[in-house]
Amino acid sequence: MQELIRNGIIVDDTFAEAFGMRATAIIITAPTLKWARQAAITMTGFATSVIGCGCEAAIDIDIPASKTPDGRPGCRVMIFAMSTDELQKQLKARLGQCVLTSPGSACFAGLEGSASLDLGSSLRYFGDGWQISKKFGGRHYWRVPVMDGEFLCEAKTGMTKEAVGGGNFLLLAADAEKALAAAERAVAAIGKVPGAIMPFPGGIVRSGSKVGGKYKGMMASTNDAYAPTLRGVVKSALGPDINAVLEIVIDGENDDAVTAAMRAGLKAVIDFGPKRGALRISAGNYGGKLGKFHYHLKDLLP
Amino acid sequence: MKPLTFMLRSEPEERLDLSGLTPDKLAGMPVAEIAGLKIGLSRRPATVGDVFKITGTDASNIVFAGGSGRFDLVGAEMGTGRIRVEGDVGARPGRRMAGGTLVIEGKAGLQAGSGMKNGRIEINGDAGEGIGGPMAGEIHGMTGGLIIVRGKAGHRPGERMRRGIIALLKGCGDYAGLGMIAGTIVATGRVGRYPGHLMKRGSLLFDRRPADLSLTFMDCGRVDIAFPALFDRYLMEEKILDRPLLGAKPYRFGGDNAVLGKGEIMFPKG
Numbered sequence: 294m295q296e297l298i299r300n301g302i303i304v305d306d307t308f309a310e311a312f313g314m315r316a317t318a319i320i321i322t323a324p325t326l327k328w329a330r331q332a333a334i335t336m337t338g339f340a341t342s343v344i345g346c347g348c349e350a351a352i353d354i355d356i357p358a359s360k361t362p363d364g365r366p367g368c369r370v371m372i373f374a375m376s377t378d379e380l381q382k383q384l385k386a387r388l389g390q391c392v393l394t395s396p397g398s399a400c401f402a403g404l405e406g407s408a409s410l411d412l413g414s415s416l417r418y419f420g421d422g423w424q425i426s427k428k429f430g431g432r433h434y435w436r437v438p439v440m441d442g443e444f445l446c447e448a449k450t451g452m453t454k455e456a457v458g459g460g461n462f463l464l465l466a467a468d469a470e471k472a473l474a475a476a477e478r479a480v481a482a483i484g485k486v487p488g489a490i491m492p493f494p495g496g497i498v499r500s501g502s503k504v505g506g507k508y509k510g511m512m513a514s515t516n517d518a519y520a521p522t523l524r525g526v527v528k529s530a531l532g533p534d535i536n537a538v539l540e541i542v543i544d545g546e547n548d549d550a551v552t553a554a555m556r557a558g559l560k561a562v563i564d565f566g567p568k569r570g571a572l573r574i575s576a577g578n579y580g581g582k583l584g585k586f587h588y589h590l591k592d593l594l595p
Numbered sequence: 596m597k598p599l600t601f602m603l604r605s606e607p608e609e610r611l612d613l614s615g616l617t618p619d620k621l622a623g624m625p626v627a628e629i630a631g632l633k634i635g636l637s638r639r640p641a642t643v644g645d646v647f648k649i650t651g652t653d654a655s656n657i658v659f660a661g662g663s664g665r666f667d668l669v670g671a672e673m674g675t676g677r678i679r680v681e682g683d684v685g686a687r688p689g690r691r692m693a694g695g696t697l698v699i700e701g702k703a704g705l706q707a708g709s710g711m712k713n714g715r716i717e718i719n720g721d722a723g724e725g726i727g728g729p730m731a732g733e734i735h736g737m738t739g740g741l742i743i744v745r746g747k748a749g750h751r752p753g754e755r756m757r758r759g760i761i762a763l764l765k766g767c768g769d770y771a772g773l774g775m776i777a778g779t780i781v782a783t784g785r786v787g788r789y790p791g792h793l794m795k796r797g798s799l800l801f802d803r804r805p806a807d808l809s810l811t812f813m814d815c816g817r818v819d820i821a822f823p824a825l826f827d828r829y830l831m832e833e834k835i836l837d838r839p840l841l842g843a844k845p846y847r848f849g850g851d852n853a854v855l856g857k858g859e860i861m862f863p864k865g
Contacts, residue, residue: 322821363825399821423857427779427798427822428739429760430829436822443820 310578311586316456318403322367332395348383351490399445406451413446460543460551465573472537475570482561488550597651603661614668618676670697711737721746728754795855812850
């Protein structure tokens with residue numbers, strides 16, 4: 294594999310392989326940013342991977358009070374799934390259990406898309422007949438009386454079929470501390486890119502996987518080629534200087550958002566340098582045959 | 596293209612039915628044909644050419660240069676485009692209107708926006724009774740759209756309306772939202788007696804406590820909800836008001852409990 298070097302960091306000439314997904318977004322507001330984020334964090338909990346969680350979700354960006362529909366601080370949450378039905382199911386369940394229940398919350402459409410998904414249209418029945426429909430400015434809202442006032446919720450939000458899931462890169466470092474430091478830099482930089490989320494804990498994955506496994510029924514198992522403790526005993530992808538690898542996984546509302554996020558993340562890691570952070574950067578793919586979207590690292594470097 | 600302009604020659608001698616002079620109905624019609632349309636309501640009805648001098652060609656943008664209280668049904672059933680009246684109009688402007696914009700720079704007569712379905716009516720002067728209401732025998736009034744009255748409004752605005760917004764910027768007469776089914780009425784200034792009488796659902800949003808409120812409206816206290824800020828912002832973005840109407844924690848009354856009782860009256864100050 295050909296190697297490039299940027300700021301002393303080796304960049305593998307490889308690519309991240311990503312897939313087409315369905316995505317939606319909502320804006321959650323509350324009396325304070327803390328409580329808007331709390332509703333969002335609760336709603337996006339247990340949403341790291343479609344394989345086990347049904348969807349992938351995270352906070353996209355915080356939105357200042359001056360830019361939200363109701364003039365209160367808020368944040369934009371993005372949710373990704375493989376099918377429209379699953380996305381609607383996850384959205385309804387998470388909205389009903391996590392946002393409706395959160396103190397002072399309100400919820401608005403966060404995406405103009407080719408199709409629409411129900412928000413308040415499915416939750417309004419909680420109002421038991423006391424729900425109020427309001428249509429103005431070309432939008433439709435539901436007001437549902439609750440114990441701290443009213444849950445204000447837009448009737449529908451948009452859905453896009455242009456979304457991309459699985460953009461990624463791997464950070465290979467001398468030890469776990471340095472890998473984490475580099476990954477945190479990348480997460481902070483990608484967090485500022487609108488339209489892209491990192492669904493894993495704090496944006497970082499430590500258990501990258503390969504397809505299949507030796508046990509029956511395992512769709513994925515540990516990526517032994519990148520496990521440093523197995524360096525001597527398996528066909529390892531790691532050199533003698535690498536003792537920890539972390540992965541950043543990115544979902545974006547379109548190809549451009551993933552590209553921008555990859556670019557921002559790579560720049561942050563490269564600017565951080567090899568002494569405190571990553572010695573080498575790579576990316577995960579399946580040989581290029583499964584995913585429609587390929588992100589070549591060499592095209593995205595600063 | 597210059598707007599299709601109907602210049603009033605002199606005060607008409609009879610009431611006029613102007614429902615034929617809308618962007619939809621005049622699209623592609625030659626001027627000679629327009630001039631021959633009968634608009635008078637007497638036994639020997641006047642034609643457009645008798646009453647107006649016609650200039651301009653853009654039928655999607657119609658201007659009446661000069662108005663009269665005898666101009667009935669201006670913009671009735673219009674679906675697209677724009678009509679501006681530089682003066683007063685008579686009864687039922689925007690009757691069953693389905694889209695587009697109707698601007699009346701003077702006063703309007705009875706039942707402006709009666710049975711309106713969509714679109715926007717702006718009346719800069721006063722407006723008569725029954726704004727957005729039903730005509731006799733109809734089961735509901737307006738079902739969508741926006742009516743803004745910048746002058747004073749008469750009795751019974753929004754009677755039996757189902758959807759849409761009516762904004763009355765210098766108050767209105769008695770029985771605002773009489774028998775309202777749903778929708779929103781905004782009023783700044785003095786509102787008359789018994790607003791919301793027999794309303795089932797819907798919102799009456801005022802800038803002050805109404806003087807005479809039916810006993811069948813129940814005090815819900817001051818409510819800390821997100822809706823007022825959202826709606827205030829809409830009113831300002833649409834340039835209906837230049838400052839918030841309700842603000843934080845408005846007073847809310849629920850009613851009318853003589854009927855379904857799912858409507859509300861909200862206002863900011865005690």
